[in-house]
Amino acid sequence: MTGIITLTTDLGAQDAYVAAMKGVILSINPDAQVIDICHSIEPQNISQAAFLLNTVYGYFPKDTIHIVIVDPGVGSQRRAIILKASQAFFLAPDNGVLSYVMAHAWPREKSVRYKSSLPLVKLKRLPPGFQAISITKAKFWHHPISSTFHGRDIFAPVAAHLSLGVSLEEFGEAITSVNAFPPPHPYSKAKGQLIGHILHIDRFGNLITDISGEDLPSGKLRLEIAGQPIEGLSTSYAEGNQLLALIGSSGYLEVAVKNGSAASLLGAKIGDEVSLKPKD
Amino acid sequence: MTGIITLTTDLGAQDAYVAAMKGVILSINPDAQVIDICHSIEPQNISQAAFLLNTVYGYFPKDTIHIVIVDPGVGSQRRAIILKASQAFFLAPDNGVLSYVMAHAWPREKSVRYKSSLPLVKLKRLPPGFQAISITKAKFWHHPISSTFHGRDIFAPVAAHLSLGVSLEEFGEAITSVNAFPPPHPYSKAKGQLIGHILHIDRFGNLITDISGEDLPSGKLRLEIAGQPIEGLSTSYAEGNQLLALIGSSGYLEVAVKNGSAASLLGAKIGDEVSLKPKD
Amino acid sequence: MTGIITLTTDLGAQDAYVAAMKGVILSINPDAQVIDICHSIEPQNISQAAFLLNTVYGYFPKDTIHIVIVDPGVGSQRRAIILKASQAFFLAPDNGVLSYVMAHAWPREKSVRYKSSLPLVKLKRLPPGFQAISITKAKFWHHPISSTFHGRDIFAPVAAHLSLGVSLEEFGEAITSVNAFPPPHPYSKAKGQLIGHILHIDRFGNLITDISGEDLPSGKLRLEIAGQPIEGLSTSYAEGNQLLALIGSSGYLEVAVKNGSAASLLGAKIGDEVSLKPKD
Numbered sequence: 001m002t003g004i005i006t007l008t009t010d011l012g013a014q015d016a017y018v019a020a021m022k023g024v025i026l027s028i029n030p031d032a033q034v035i036d037i038c039h040s041i042e043p044q045n046i047s048q049a050a051f052l053l054n055t056v057y058g059y060f061p062k063d064t065i066h067i068v069i070v071d072p073g074v075g076s077q078r079r080a081i082i083l084k085a086s087q088a089f090f091l092a093p094d095n096g097v098l099s100y101v102m103a104h105a106w107p108r109e110k111s112v113r114y115k116s117s118l119p120l121v122k123l124k125r126l127p128p129g130f131q132a133i134s135i136t137k138a139k140f141w142h143h144p145i146s147s148t149f150h151g152r153d154i155f156a157p158v159a160a161h162l163s164l165g166v167s168l169e170e171f172g173e174a175i176t177s178v179n180a181f182p183p184p185h186p187y188s189k190a191k192g193q194l195i196g197h198i199l200h201i202d203r204f205g206n207l208i209t210d211i212s213g214e215d216l217p218s219g220k221l222r223l224e225i226a227g228q229p230i231e232g233l234s235t236s237y238a239e240g241n242q243l244l245a246l247i248g249s250s251g252y253l254e255v256a257v258k259n260g261s262a263a264s265l266l267g268a269k270i271g272d273e274v275s276l277k278p279k280d
Numbered sequence: 281m282t283g284i285i286t287l288t289t290d291l292g293a294q295d296a297y298v299a300a301m302k303g304v305i306l307s308i309n310p311d312a313q314v315i316d317i318c319h320s321i322e323p324q325n326i327s328q329a330a331f332l333l334n335t336v337y338g339y340f341p342k343d344t345i346h347i348v349i350v351d352p353g354v355g356s357q358r359r360a361i362i363l364k365a366s367q368a369f370f371l372a373p374d375n376g377v378l379s380y381v382m383a384h385a386w387p388r389e390k391s392v393r394y395k396s397s398l399p400l401v402k403l404k405r406l407p408p409g410f411q412a413i414s415i416t417k418a419k420f421w422h423h424p425i426s427s428t429f430h431g432r433d434i435f436a437p438v439a440a441h442l443s444l445g446v447s448l449e450e451f452g453e454a455i456t457s458v459n460a461f462p463p464p465h466p467y468s469k470a471k472g473q474l475i476g477h478i479l480h481i482d483r484f485g486n487l488i489t490d491i492s493g494e495d496l497p498s499g500k501l502r503l504e505i506a507g508q509p510i511e512g513l514s515t516s517y518a519e520g521n522q523l524l525a526l527i528g529s530s531g532y533l534e535v536a537v538k539n540g541s542a543a544s545l546l547g548a549k550i551g552d553e554v555s556l557k558p559k560d
Numbered sequence: 561m562t563g564i565i566t567l568t569t570d571l572g573a574q575d576a577y578v579a580a581m582k583g584v585i586l587s588i589n590p591d592a593q594v595i596d597i598c599h600s601i602e603p604q605n606i607s608q609a610a611f612l613l614n615t616v617y618g619y620f621p622k623d624t625i626h627i628v629i630v631d632p633g634v635g636s637q638r639r640a641i642i643l644k645a646s647q648a649f650f651l652a653p654d655n656g657v658l659s660y661v662m663a664h665a666w667p668r669e670k671s672v673r674y675k676s677s678l679p680l681v682k683l684k685r686l687p688p689g690f691q692a693i694s695i696t697k698a699k700f701w702h703h704p705i706s707s708t709f710h711g712r713d714i715f716a717p718v719a720a721h722l723s724l725g726v727s728l729e730e731f732g733e734a735i736t737s738v739n740a741f742p743p744p745h746p747y748s749k750a751k752g753q754l755i756g757h758i759l760h761i762d763r764f765g766n767l768i769t770d771i772s773g774e775d776l777p778s779g780k781l782r783l784e785i786a787g788q789p790i791e792g793l794s795t796s797y798a799e800g801n802q803l804l805a806l807i808g809s810s811g812y813l814e815v816a817v818k819n820g821s822a823a824s825l826l827g828a829k830i831g832d833e834v835s836l837k838p839k840d
Binding site: 010011012013014015016017019020022023024026027030034043044072073074075076078142146147148149152153 | 282283284286288293313315316317318319320332333335336337339340341344480482483484515516517518519526528529534538539541
């Protein structure tokens with residue numbers, strides 16, 4: 001184990017919730033390194049957290065432990081799980097927030113068109129290379145257990161003990177299925193045309209879509225977004241036109257404005273369509 | 281000592297003030313672990329910092345050093361103090377910001393009704409189990425001393441030296457009294473009725489009151505806030521009604537909206553009343 | 561080397577960009593301590609980052625590595641550099657963001673009056689005590705290299721390897737000039753009068769100017785800002801009048817409002833003039 005534990009939450013920066021989790025972790029493993037991924041996930045926005053986590057976990061050392069707390073069902077019967085991948089451990093409520101980290105193993109033929117509220121489905125089996133545990137054994141929890149903040153009372157202490165080398169089965173039973181929502185993919189409306197959607201808008205107002213670099217048809221392309229055409233792809237923000245498109249740092253097609261905000265210029269929002277076709 | 285130093289400040293995230301404190305600490309103790317509790321305390325809002333600190337310090341390892349910088353009197357004659365409790369060290373201006381961490385030792389009969397501006401009183405003696413030092417010896421400070429940022433020039437270096445094992449008396453004289461404001465408590469207007477107040481509104485718009493779980497009368501309860509009735513307590517956000525009340529993760533009565541903001545729905549603000557009576 | 565790496569960026573807190581940089585650093589040097597200086601630099605605001613960095617780097621241990629990512633030219637021909645000073649290492653795009661840390665070595669007679677957009681000039685030679693490297697050797701980078709996020713793919717891994725003791729020349733060629741913009745200085749319009757400018761507005765609404773404590777004429781002073789007079793300098797926020805001026809914690813003249821915001825009261829903004837003359 002590396003002793004690195006990351007946090008992705010909707011707990012914000014104005015309260016002491018995140019610090020309470022850190023205190024619990026350090027009380028158990030004083031040598032843990034707790035790294036903030038993001039705490040400004042919109043409250044209860046599971047898909048936003050799922051998206052962000054997937055853009056970043058691959059940059060951490062092998063066996064890093066990632067805690068994700070976007071947990072509207074806390075205190076209900078929703079499960080708390082540990083998902084072990086070849087690269088990392090994920091601790092989260094079983095509410096779909098780990099969907100994107102399993103997305104590469106999702107059968108492409110079962111992919112769906114983007115919807116603003118994707119249906120949560122119970123996977124029949126775990127994707128290859130994954131193991132999962134339902135966290136049920138209270139021995140490693142922080143007592144008393146609040147019914148509203150399992151991030152502090154269950155996930156933080158379990159992560160800390162895991163970072164000390166406690167083995168997975170000590171935390172609960174192995175399970176063979178978890179909940180996930182189908183990762184959105186671009187689709188074709190007409191031959192040669194690809195319709196994608198904005199999945200994330202970053203601080204710069206860049207519009208990040210579900211069209212990956214590998215989805216792109218070869219040859220010259222013509223994009224359209226919010227009625228505005230974009231001819232071809234740029235290689236950097238600096239070398240493009242005012243309104244430009246490029247493959248961004250997460251590997252996805254991104255619409256940007258040089259030294260400005262594409263979101264503001266276009267009035268764009270999550271879920272908006274981006275179309276792509278070969279240039280005539 | 282643990283080497284863990286926490287920071288609770290109104291210094292915000294848009295400047296480099298917090299980082300300057302960390303730089304000073306690490307220059308003295310490169311092995312210190314500096315943990316952010318909160319930096320978005322409203323400027324000069326002493327009671328908000330006092331409240332937040334109290335919800336979180338108990339989750340940190342014994343002997344953690346907590347620095348609190350909400351310091352409108354910096355550069356004046358206000359004292360800088362170290363308060364040692366059985367569980368932790370606190371470094372702060374002597375302006376009441378440590379009131380809540382001493383509140384459990386405050387004589388209940390001297391408690392007061394909530395007011396938006398609580399009067400600062402000089403405690404006759406320290407509560408049992410506490411020791412205090414007035415920080416007066418310049419030997420451990422970072423020179424030159426600015427008259428506007430003792431967080432960086434006095435508190436940070438003193439905390440760093442304390443984390444290295446320098447003993448309390450090296451930093452100044454023992455004192456037997458500090459300033460505090462009386463912690464607000466709910467009160468009874470009519471028999472069986474309890475009136476509390478909103479002390480904190482969190483990121484989710486949850487309204488956290490001064491009514492603790494132990495204050496609650498037994499039996500079925502009826503709440504009223506902003507003219508809206510709430511019947512009984514829920515056990516979690518997920519299992520309650522749209523507008524609900526429960527004992528939150530800090531042990532206090534909290535009014536919440538499922539997947540929404542009670543603060544927005546009710547137009548509630550700090551200091552607003554919540555009343556509680558047995559259900560007929 | 562200390563193993564301390566700081567980050568000053570315009571990457572914000574709503575995405576996972578900063579965390580990706582930390583993951584890359586920790587993958588190379590698991591013992592690195594990564595400290596956030598500020599991530600809320602206004603997008604592409606090079607001079608704001610340059611200013612903040614200069615107020616804080618001196619408080620860090622010798623040989624701390626400071627990464628600055630405000631990089632509108634990422635992916636273009638702009639150079640990526642390491643600047644070595646006696647006190648610290650700086651890694652940044654060669655776009656002027658390191659101007660202020662070299663400002664003390666800038667010939668005063670070549671100083672300029674404040675302009676909202678300062679011209680970037682190529683220094684003929686590095687100021688005394690500085691060394692610079694153009695980062696060109698891909699061996700230490702994180703592959704594949706995105707054309708839009710060199711913070712993650714070039715600067716973070718280079719900093720991590722540098723913190724492990726890799727020597728400067730392994731990262732690229734020594735260069736003898738870098739880009740910088742002339743640091744703004746106050747100027748005299750009439751004899752005895754000094755005109756300065758607001759360079760930064762902090763979280764409290766304090767107005768920090770380019771007039772340093774050393775620039776001040778001796779004797780009693782009269783300030784004027786936004787048509788409002790201020791008589792003399794205060795020694796602290798607490799002991800001044802409602803609207804006051806003092807030498808702030810960065811060593812510069814600062815206009816403040818006691819328990820309030822000078823920026824709001826005066827409607828002040830970056831670049832506004834502050835005039836100073838001896839009191840009649």
